[in-house]
Structures are given as structure tokens and as C-alpha cells.
Amino acid sequence: MKSSSESSRWSGLIDYFGLLGVIALMMLFFGTQTENFWTLPNLFKTANQIPEFTLLAIGMTFVLIIGGIDLSVGSVFALSGVVTGVAAVQWNWPISLAMTLGVFVGGCCGFLNGFVSERWRIPSFIVTLGMLEIARGAELMIANSQTQYIGGAVEKLGMPIPGLGITPAFLIAILFVVIAQVILSKTVFGRYLFAIGNNEEAVRLSGINARPLKITVFVIAGLMAGFAGLFQVWRMGSADPAVGVGHELTAIAAAVVGGTSLTGGRGSVVKSFLGVLIIAILASGLVQMRTSFHFQRIVTGVVIVLAVILDAYRQKVTWVEFRDSFLKRKPAAR
């Protein structure tokens, strides 16, 4: 944290190269181990499968930066999709209105998360754990546990754009990544979020009211989950109330692989997106290698832990110390 802005800019670049290097290595490995991995259709297919996780990871990155956590995104994601489905199918709402309602509901869940945890100063871990159950229960109740088949216009939205091969959802997700990154790194709001994550008390003492900012962050996470739910509905043409279980953990994993700190104050949406890519390519490649589901989980877990270990080293020690720690030498004085 004490490093000058110039050296932090350099270390940021090193992060990007590191993440891109991991992606390149994985592509190389899976490309040699399986057929058709380096084909355009496979790239498009992988791209079209990640918009949901990209949005969840954006929201999660914001929340982690302010030192919070949002465990409810998987449930809120499912709730938004189901609300859209039920509104369109059972209440016969026009599809655009139904989709708006779905996203709105996501935002409302986010607001409740933020408001309750800020108003009564309850750790977001606990509040969002409650929301995880509430949203899941509400969603199952609304849908009566039935998969809602929507079809029609929604199915068309989930199709790749002719001649381009990728879906509108992917393009929108990329747009969101860019907007979110600009908000984080170029606006005062973004700067405050990092400051809150680093030292909330200092922010408060300098006369800034952190509460509305933090609530806004949870609203952003809720809205992102809402849009992600919508994308899922586009892709599937139907809303399944059973989706999204454990998605919050994948979103956290993507952010962490991307170098976002679980204790707040550090993170980047673009790097989280690279984290999503790493996890998606890993999952896809392991399926194509026909490894078992259980083995896939082990590998994914190992990659997450490795990413965190590397990141911890990068944060705390210099390269020389990192090298020395392996050579069992006494670390050089800082």
C-alpha cells in the first residue's frame, strides 16, 4: 500500500499478464489434450456461457472492495429469473415489463441487504446469509417449484447474433465490465469505495457518510444478480427455480482468482472477469477431457487456493523474498 503510484501501476500490469498467462497456458494444455478446443465455435460457446457469472462477479467485486460479502447472489439470481418467468407466463405481462420487474426485484434484494446491514450495523455476511434463504424460499413459493417455460421472444434474445456467433448477453456483460471498471477507477465514488474497504473509520472521520455509499454497492450487486437472472432466462428460454445454488461461491472464487481481497480495499472488475474466464475455461476443458465431475471440483478448488497463495505473496513480499522463502534463506530486510 505504501508503494508509489508508479510501482502500483506496474504491479497491476504484472497481474494482468499473470492472469492472461494462466489463460494462455490453460488454452495450450487443453488444446493439446482435446480435439476442437481451438475452434471458433468452442470459443463462442464458452463466451456465451459466461455472461451470468461475469455479472455476478462484477457485483461481488464491488461488495468485496468495501470489505463486505454478498452470499445471496445465487438465490437473488434465481429469484429474478423466476419472477420474470412467472410474470410473463402466469400473469401474461408483456415480456419487457416482466424482465424489468425481474431486475427490479434483484435491486430490491440488494437494497434490503445493504439497508439492514448498515442501519443496524450487522455484518453483511449474516444479512446476506438470511437473504440467501429468503430469496430462495420466495422464489420457490412464487414458482410453486415449477420450471416456467417462456420461449418466444426470450429464446430469440438468447440466440447468438447471426454472423457474429456471440449472444447479446455476452456483449452487454462486456459493456458492464467496462462501465464498472470506469466507475471504480475513474470516479470519486469508486475511490471512496476503496477507501471504505481500507479504513472505513478514516473515511468517516474525514466527513464522508459511508452508509449510503455502502448501500449503493449492495444495490449494484443486487442489480447485477437481477440482470444475470435475466440472461439465464434468455439462454434457457425457461426459468428453473433450482438454478443458482452455489453461484455466490463461484462469483467469490472468480473475484479472488482475479486478485480481489476478501478483506476489502483491493480489487478490479477486469481482473475478476479474467477470473471468470479462467474458471470457465477450466470447467469446459475438464469436461472435454472427460474427467469425472468430482475430479473437476478438486482441480477448481486447487486453482482457487493457488491463486490466493500467489496473491498473498505478491501482496506481502517482494520477488526476492518470495524466492528466498523457497531457498530457506533469511528474507532480505525490507
Added chain:
Amino acid sequence: MCAQSKTIPGQSLFKWVFLLILFSFMMTGCTDGPDTSDSTSDEPKKPRIALVMKSLANEFFSTMAEGARTHQAAHADQYELLVDGIKDERDVSRQVQLIEEMMVQQVDAIVIAPADSKSLVTACRRAQEQGIVVINIDNKLDAEVLTQQKISIPFVGPDNKAGAKEVGDYLAGKLAEGDEVALLEGIPTAYNAQQRKAGFMESIEAAGLNLVSSQSAQWEMDRANQVAGDIMTQQPGLKAFFCSNDSMALGTLAAVRSADKLGQVQIVGFDNINAVQEAIKAGNILATADQHGDQLAVFGIEYALEILESGGTPDDKETPVDLVTQESLAASQAAE
């Protein structure tokens, strides 16, 4: 939002919320009370049957529970029904807890869809030792463990293997010998997943199809979508997917659609959920199996009532599985 007003109103609101929650607990306690006393004071004591389900988040099981409730409402003079389920399909320990709760409540019969074929046997044995009639539905308890524990629990349910074979044969009829096909399995440890896989495998072997990949998609739509996409990448010439349930068939359909292979890659499922009926009518999914989910728990309950009356030691009982295709849906629609 200002800092001065943070504690006092917050605390009082907190207190109110707390009181409200306490009050609502008392209310539910009150409504629970008369219910049970009612049943004991009734002149001829009605048997109390507990239905212990798997995940009520799953359409299949919620439909099953709904069917049981409807049946009970129509036969309210014959028995009482307690329905409970678990939130996660794999939450075995919670299901054991539920059985223990039912034992404490001294129900006369337990109809259970076990989350696991093996680990639920001991709890069922304890219930049986307490004189409770135990009926096994949906997912069959492991025969080996049952003999080890020296008990017999009747299974009432469909032959998943025969059902999958029927669906598989229908699909195989649309393909040529040597065509490349893939199988999406359920959770590998579940008995019905194993049975469906075995049924599909029989039809694949009988028709001489070339099975290029068989992977578990954990019964999930999202997971199936990803896995199906990857299988198609590996096998561009793939002709069909055998999906062990309908959620996975829907996820596969989305993958096939976005690979622009509708019509080239056939899909079959299992369970006959509403969303899949739409896809079958549209010609995007070829077939599924109807095991009459709304009736499965009812079959178990009726069997339990029968045993409570006669007191005999019962055998297994098979329930029907029907093939659902575009033609059969059109025929049933015309009949209505």
C-alpha cells in the same frame, strides 16, 4: 442516515421486531395445538401418515407432494397427512432428523422418498421397530443394506430402467446404427440415476449406437447446458443426447439451440415436466417418460393404508411409466 439518530429508534424497532417474531411463534404454537388434540379426541382414531420427501425445491417432488395433499383432501375422513421435505436433495442427515421427528409424533406410517439409498436404512429400521409402517417410494433403498439390517421395506414406484429403455428405444428408432450419441447422467450415487442410465445403455447397445460420452450433469439445467455444449465441441457429428431428467434435457436443448443444431441433434428426457411438454409439442425435444409424479406419493399412501388395515407383510409394488411423445401429447389433448 445521520449519526446522532442511530441508536435509540434502532433499538426500539429491534425490540418491536423481536416481539413480533415472538408473537408469531406463539400464534403458530396455538394453531398447532388444537390441530393435534383434535385428532386424538376424534371418536374413531384416524391413522396419521407422514410423507417425507426429498427436495421440495424440485418440481417433480413438489408435484408429488401436491398430489398427496389433493388425495388427502378428498379422503379427509380416512387419514391425516404430514408432509415435510428437505431443502437440498443430498441433505441426508436432515431427512434422518425428519424421520425421528415423525417417530416422536407417533405417526402410524411413514412414506419416504429417501435422499440416499443406503444411509436412510437405519432410521427406517428404527421407525419400523417402533411399530410404524414404512413405505419406500421414488428412490429404492439398497437391497444389500436391507438384508444386512434384517428388515424388509416395501418399495412402491416405477421401474426407472424400463422407462428409460422405452424412451431410449423411441429415440434409437429415429437414428441409424453407428450414430454418435451422448448420455447425461444424474447424480451417480442415486439409484434412479443408475437405473435410468442402465435403461438408456440397453437401448443404445440394442440399436448399435456409438456412445461417445457419458457424463454426470448432477440433475441440473445449468450444468447440463455447459456439459452438452462441451460434448458437442468434442463430437461435431453427434446425433443425440439421452438426458436422465427433464431439467437436464432443457439445458441441453438450450445448448443445441445456441450451437445452431436444432433438428440435427435429438434430445430425450425423463419426468415429463410442463416446460418439456412445450418443447416436445414444438418438436425440439423428442420424448420423455411420465412416471405419473403426482400419483407416486398417493400410491405409497394408499399402500400404507392397506397395510395398516390388513397388517400383512407387504411386497414391492410397481407403478406405471408411460412414454410421452408429440403424438401421445396430441392424442391426450384431443381426448380432453
